[in-house]
Amino acid sequence: MKAKMAIASDRDPHVSWAPERSSGVAASVQGISKRFKKSRVLEDVSFDVAEGESLVLLGASGSGKTTILRIIAGLEQPDRGRVILHGKDVTDLPARERGVGVIFQAYALFPRMTVEKNIAYGLKIRHRPRKEKRETVDRLIKLVQLEQHRKKYPWQLSGGQQQRVAIARTLAYQPQVLLFDEPFGALDAQTRVHLRREIRALLRQVKVPSIFITHDQEEALELGDRIAVLNDGHLEQVGTPDEVYNHPATEYVATFLGAANLLLGVAARGFVEIGTARLPAEKETRRFRDGQSVKLVFRPEDVVISQDANLPEGCRRLTNGVIEEVNFVGAYERLTVRLDLTHRKGDTDSLYQVTINTPQKMTGVPIMVTRPKPEANALRFKTGDRVAIGLTSFSVLPNYTLARQR
C-alpha cells in the first residue's frame, strides 16, 4: 500500500492515481457465490472492470447487487469465488487492507467531524504528515467544489454536498476502485440528474475505476461505460449501454432496461414466424434450428408504421395491424397497435378481420409503438387506421420452457 501511494504521489494527482497494469483490468470478480442462511443470493457471478472504466451493476432490489458490492469492499465474505484488485487476490483480506473506496447510500459521513476532517480521515489513520493532509484536503475540497463549506458539519450540508464530501473522503487515500452503493437513492429527481452528470465528469477527471449499483435503468445508461444486468443472483448480460439496450441477451434484460414488445414465434429458414406473419431474420436466427421456439423482442421506438405498403430502407416488414389507441405522453407519442397474425394468402379480407373496441371479438396481438414528436406531427394516426408494420431493430431470443435451462 505504502509503495503504491509513493508512486502515485509522484505523478500529477489530477491525471491518474490508479496504478497502471499491462492487463488493464482494475477489478475482477470471479465466480462469486453467496448464500444467506437458506437463500441463494449470488450464483457464480463474474465480471471485470477495466482501468478508468465505470461499470454499473443494474438489478431490481433483492437481485444481490448490494451483496456483490459488499463482497468487493470486504464487508462480506463470499462462499465461493475470488475478488482480484489490480492483479492481487484480496478475497481473504479485511476491508481496511483492500484500499477500495465505498460511497454508501446514506454517505455515512462521520457526524462529529467537519468536512475537512472527514476528508482527511483516511490520511489521519495512516499517520500521514500534517503538510500532506492539508495539501490533499485543499486539493480535494477544490475538486468537489466545497471550498466555502470546509468547516461545516455533515448535517449542515445538502444531500448532494454530503455525497461530494463522501467521494472526496475516499479519493484522499487513492483507492484502487470506487464503489457507489445506490448513490442517488436518497435524492430528489432533479438533483439526481444534475449530480450524476457531475459525478460522471468528476470520474473522468480522476480516472479511478468505479462500480455503481442501481435499480434505475436511466441512471445505468448514463453512468456506465458498461452495464452488468443482475437478476436474482446471476448476471444476465454485461455490455455497453448500446449492447444491453439494443441487443438484449435475455428477455429479462430487454424488459428491465426500457420497454419491450415480446412475441412468441418459431425460427424457420431464415425467418421468424409468428402466426402467419414472417419476419426476415437471416442473421438473427442463424443460431437456432428450424422449428425452434423463439421470442421476438423489439423496442416500441424500433417499430415503423406506415399507411402505404412502402416501409423505409433497412426496415423489415412484420405484418399489418390496426391502430387501437393513440396517447401523447410528453416527449413522444405512444400507440397501441393490434397485429394481424392470422392472415392467409388469398384471404383478401383478413386485414380487416382485426377488430377493436369489442372485447369479445377482439383478435390480433397488441404491441406498443412510440414515435418522436416530429414524426407524430407529420403523420397523424387515429384509432382504427390500418397500417403496415416494420421493425428497424429487434432481437431473437431462445424461448426456454424452463427457467433453469438458461
Place this chain on the structure above:
Amino acid sequence: MKITSIKHVRGFHLARPVSIGVMLGIMLPLVLLPLLSIFVYGFGKGPGVFWSSLVAPEAVFALKLSMATSFWATAFNVIFGLFAAYVLSRYDFWGRNAVIVTISLPTAIPTAVAGFALLLLWGRYGMIGKYLSERQQIMFTPYAIILANIFVTFPLAFGVIKPVFDTMSRSLEEASATIGATRWQTFWHVTLPSLRGAIVSGALLTFARAVGEFGSTILVSGNLAGRTQTAPLYIFAKFNEGQIEAANAIAIVLALLSFIIFSVLFFARDWLEFAQEA
C-alpha cells in the same frame, strides 16, 4: 422544549391552575418538604454549627471515602458498561439475551441482599474468602465498599450506553473500515465520539447512585467510623447517636451533590449530545 396545551376559545381556564395545583399539592409533602426540612434544620442553629459539623474529622473522612469509592466504582462500571454494550450489540452469540438480562439484574435486587451475597462470597468463611489469607481479606475494607457499589450500579451505565450502540448506523463503522481504519481506530475516532453524551450521563447516574448507596455498604463495610464509614452510613450512625446536627450537615452536602448531578444531567444532556450541532 415547548409545552402546548389545549386552548379554549372562551371562559376561565379552570383546568390549568387546578391540575397544576393538585400536582404540586401531592409533590409538596412527598418530595419537596422533606428536602426543604434538611436545609431548614441544618441551618437552624446557625451556619457556625453547620460548618463545625461539616469539618469534623469523621465527617470529612466519610465524605472523602464516599467520593473515592464511588469514583472507582463509576470508572469501572462505565468502562465495563461500554465494553459490554459493544460486545452485546456487535456480536451475536448463543445466550446473548441471557447475558443482557443478567447484566440488568442488580437493579431489581434489594441492596441488602446484594451486600449479603457479597459477604457470603468474599467473607472470611465465604466461597472465595476462605481461601484468602488474613491480610488479603477485603470485606470490611474500602475495597468491599467499591465492590458493593459496583454490584448495585452495574447496569446503569450499560443501560444508557447500549441503546445508543444499537441505534448507531453500522455504515459509519463500515465506512471507517473501508477507509483503512483498524477496529481500534474506528472505535476511537468514530464510535466513541458518538457515545460521548451517553458515557457522561451514564457516569453521572452511576456516581449519584453509588454515593447514596446504603443497604449493601452497611453490610460489607462494617461501618467503622474513620475507616470504612461512608457518608450515608455516617448520617445513620450520627442520627442513632442523637447528633442530629452532624447527620444533618452531611445530609445537606449529599442532597446538594445529587441536586447538582441531576441538574447537569438535565441541562447538559442536550449540550453533550449536540454540542457540535448548535
